[in-house]
Amino acid sequence: MKVHAIQTGFVRIKRAQAKGRGHGLARRLAVFTDRHWTDWLPTYAWLIEHHEGIIMVDTGQGAHLLETGRSLHPYVRWEVVFRIEREEEIGPQLRALGIGSRDVKRVVLTHLHMDHDGGLAHFPLSEILVSRREFDAARGWAGRVRGYLPQRWPPWFDPVPLDLGVERVGPFIASRLTADGAVVAVATPGHTAGHISVLAHDGDITFFLAGDTSYNQDLMLAGQVDGVSTDEDVSRATLGAIQHLARKHPTVYLPTHDPQSAVRLASKVKALPQTVEEHKS
Numbered sequence: 001m002k003v004h005a006i007q008t009g010f011v012r013i014k015r016a017q018a019k020g021r022g023h024g025l026a027r028r029l030a031v032f033t034d035r036h037w038t039d040w041l042p043t044y045a046w047l048i049e050h051h052e053g054i055i056m057v058d059t060g061q062g063a064h065l066l067e068t069g070r071s072l073h074p075y076v077r078w079e080v081v082f083r084i085e086r087e088e089e090i091g092p093q094l095r096a097l098g099i100g101s102r103d104v105k106r107v108v109l110t111h112l113h114m115d116h117d118g119g120l121a122h123f124p125l126s127e128i129l130v131s132r133r134e135f136d137a138a139r140g141w142a143g144r145v146r147g148y149l150p151q152r153w154p155p156w157f158d159p160v161p162l163d164l165g166v167e168r169v170g171p172f173i174a175s176r177l178t179a180d181g182a183v184v185a186v187a188t189p190g191h192t193a194g195h196i197s198v199l200a201h202d203g204d205i206t207f208f209l210a211g212d213t214s215y216n217q218d219l220m221l222a223g224q225v226d227g228v229s230t231d232e233d234v235s236r237a238t239l240g241a242i243q244h245l246a247r248k249h250p251t252v253y254l255p256t257h258d259p260q261s262a263v264r265l266a267s268k269v270k271a272l273p274q275t276v277e278e279h280k281s
């Protein structure tokens with residue numbers, strides 16, 4: 001098995017979104033009042049080569065996101081800026097690697113924010129998996145009010161709902177994505193209530209494809225909730241569960257927008273050293 005990082009352009013958000021400020025409603029309003037932007041952050045999609053077939057985790061940005069300045073939604077219009085060329089979309093990049101849309105067996109979406117489902121149009125022939133809770137939150141007018149862009153989904157988009165809880169991986173409820181259990185989806189609620197992450201177990205190492213569970217590794221290790229999560233306690237519990245896993249098991253943590261994710265993937269840099277268990281003889 002091999003995991004590849006594919007960058008689909010850049011995004012800038014408010015600093016108060018990456019690292020939440022204050023609590024409750026004040027934390028969520030700070031995203032709108034903060035005048036400071038992050039640097040340009042990468043938006044990664046992930047390709048997993050597995051003997052059962054290629055699995056994509058997220059689809060990255062689409063060039064249509066350059067038009068968000070005309071959106072009626074205040075977050076979409078004012079609080080996020082994208083940079084991407086058409087040839088940086090996931091489809092052309094996969095073709096450059098010799099991978100056609102027919103070759104991608106499955107696409108798993110960590111959540112349905114616009115920079116994760118923005119490349120869906122490139123996968124008309126793949127099975128697409130979305131957590132049931134996430135899909136229900138994102139669809140229709142209610143989804144548009146929440147800042148999703150369901151009107152941008154391809155007309156054929158009809159994902160297979162993913163229900164987690166059949167299995168467990170460490171502290172997480174999980175569901176297998178491959179028969180051998182090497183690739184699993186785990187529930188990582190917080191950033192959105194239906195957010196999932198994908199774990200790819202490769203020998204001793206687990207690659208933790210974290211979506212927007214946090215915007216970078218330092219924020220995860222600090223247990224720092226972002227500015228858009230609806231429930232701080234749920235977010236904090238998820239970040240704590242990731243730390244717990246990373247302490248028990250060699251884990252390479254790979255958030256979508258962490259500028260260091262591709263380097264950590266290539267060099268298999270673990271999030272934390274493993275705690276030594278005391279054995280009684």
Ligand SMILES: [Zn+2]
Nearest residue numbers: 111113191212
């Ligand atoms: Zn997101």
